[in-house]
Amino acid sequence: MTSIEPRPVENATYTQLQQFYAEHMSAIDDGEVERWLDTFTDDATIANNARPEPARGRATIAVVAHRLVAEARAQRVVHRHWTGMLQAVWLPDGSVQATSYAMVVETPAAGSPHLWRSTRCRDTLVRSGGRWRIRERYVRHDDVG
Amino acid sequence: MTSIEPRPVENATYTQLQQFYAEHMSAIDDGEVERWLDTFTDDATIANNARPEPARGRATIAVVAHRLVAEARAQRVVHRHWTGMLQAVWLPDGSVQATSYAMVVETPAAGSPHLWRSTRCRDTLVRSGGRWRIRERYVRHDDVG
Amino acid sequence: MTSIEPRPVENATYTQLQQFYAEHMSAIDDGEVERWLDTFTDDATIANNARPEPARGRATIAVVAHRLVAEARAQRVVHRHWTGMLQAVWLPDGSVQATSYAMVVETPAAGSPHLWRSTRCRDTLVRSGGRWRIRERYVRHDDVG
Incomplete structure (x- = not known):
């Protein structure tokens, strides 16, 4: 048995x-769902530790994204997704596994900002159509044991 | 009509x-106003969505900066400006438009840190005198609609 | 007298x-103390403005690290160390002095995240054994005058 x-x-x-994560996160924070979806592959999946059964495919992900954007607007809050502490390695199939911290700062209209979410985000990314796209995402929410 | x-x-x-933003932000957080002013062009402007009429020129910006530094000292708080999620593109005139998230962490003496401000910062930067300098800044405060 | x-x-x-800081900080946040210790030299020192007398050597640092990891587990909190606003310069002896902001986001089980610590971290790093390692660390806690 060998380990690589x-x-x-x-x-x-x-x-x-x-740069990819800056574009990716600002797209959803700006409510530009189509631009955000374009940073995923068609068959992308998203799962997290609160709901391990993944959302499969852009159409399903789109439904979730539109709902999140609509909720933030209805509540009159601005969300800023920050990622940092990025680590990235090549996988044997030529894709990249990128692990980063991701937190969401929420600011209500005329109110003070606070931390809304703290997570670790693990993505598998591939080059496709001239850019990086996420094929698989797993988010670990820090408040979920 | 063409779009580039x-x-x-x-x-x-x-x-x-x-690296520029790390130097720029730590200068103001350290209260080193002269060092901070040196990261702007002489004719720099700063505006924001709470006060769209810009502050024009280093001398005017200096007055605001000295006041902010004095206020933080009088209140015995430490400010840390964090920028992240940087996106940067060349403009046709050879300047750079840099968009980033900027938040300010405030820590009172013997107290706990909290988020004081959450913003998006859009700068136009030029090379001048051997370094990058900000020619125009527009800050969008997230709490201002 | 000359100044360089x-x-x-x-x-x-x-x-x-x-990349170094991403590996370094995620090691301690994951509770992997041995992996974290490997990012220091054998004779590394850590000091801060609350306790200026430094912890000297990996063995001493290990004791502190194991205690911090055990305390977080006992309290059922997740810590995320974020560093940013990195500035780095060569020192005359070929080591690097790296100054960054470091904050810790703390999330309790089933609770909301909040800022636990805000600091400035000044490290001296050297290449050793094929990687960067911290030889000397000084942390300035923002709440300590």
């Missing part, structure tokens, strides 16, 4: 991924 | 801008 | 250090 040490991505890819 | 897609900055510039 | 301006690290080193 995962190979960290080179600097250029690391910086590309930082 | 903005061109993202290359990796080297992206990393330079990350 | 510190030389900022080049982009490649800057990006390496970002």
Whole structure:
């Protein structure tokens, strides 16, 4: 039995991924669901530790995204998804596994900002159509044991 | 009519801008106003969605900066400006438009830290005198509709 | 008397250090103390403005780390150390001085996240055994005058 040490991505890819997450997260925070969906592959899945059965495919993910954007608007809050502490390694199939911290800052109209969510986000990303796209996402919410 | 897609900055510039913001924000948080002013052009402007009429020129910006530093000292709080989720594109005139999230963590003496501000910051930066400098800043405070 | 301006690290080193801090901080947050200790030199020291007398050497640092991990588990909280606003310069002896903001987000089981600590972290790092390692750390807690 052999074990292969995962190979960290080179600097250029690391910086590309930082830019990817900035585009990806600002799209959903701006309520631009179509632009956000474009950062996923068609067959992408999203799961988390509160609901391990994943949402499968862009159409299903779109429903969730539109609901989240509508809820934030109805509550008159602004969400800012911050990612940081990014680690990224090549997987044997040429995709990248990127692990990062993700938190959401929520600011109500005329109110003070507070932390709404703290999570760890593990994505598998592939190059597709000239850009990085998320094929698989698993979010671990810190408040869920 | 043609529309030109903005061109993202290359990796080297992206990393330079990350370093720029680290220097820029730590200067004001350390109360070093002169060092902070040096990260703006002489004719720089700053505006925000709570007060759209911009502060024009370093001398005017200096007055605001000295007041903010004095207020934090009088209240015995430490401010930490964090920027993240940086996106940067070249503008046709050779300047860079950089959009980032910016939040301020406030910590009172012998107290717990909390989020004081959550904003989106859009800067136009130019190379001048051997370094990046901000020519125009627009801050969108998340609590202001 | 001459003064030598510190030389900022080049982009490649800057990006390496970002990856270093992501590995370093996620190791302690995951409770993997041995992996975390491996990011220090054998003779590393850690001091802070609340207790200026440094902890000296990996064995001493290990005791503190195991206690912090055990306390978080006993209290059923998740800690996420975020670093940002990184500045890094070469020192004359070939080591790097890296200054960053570091905050800790604490999330209780079934509770909301909040900021637990806000600090500035100044590390001296050296290449050793094929990787970056911290030789000296000084943490300035923002709540301590």
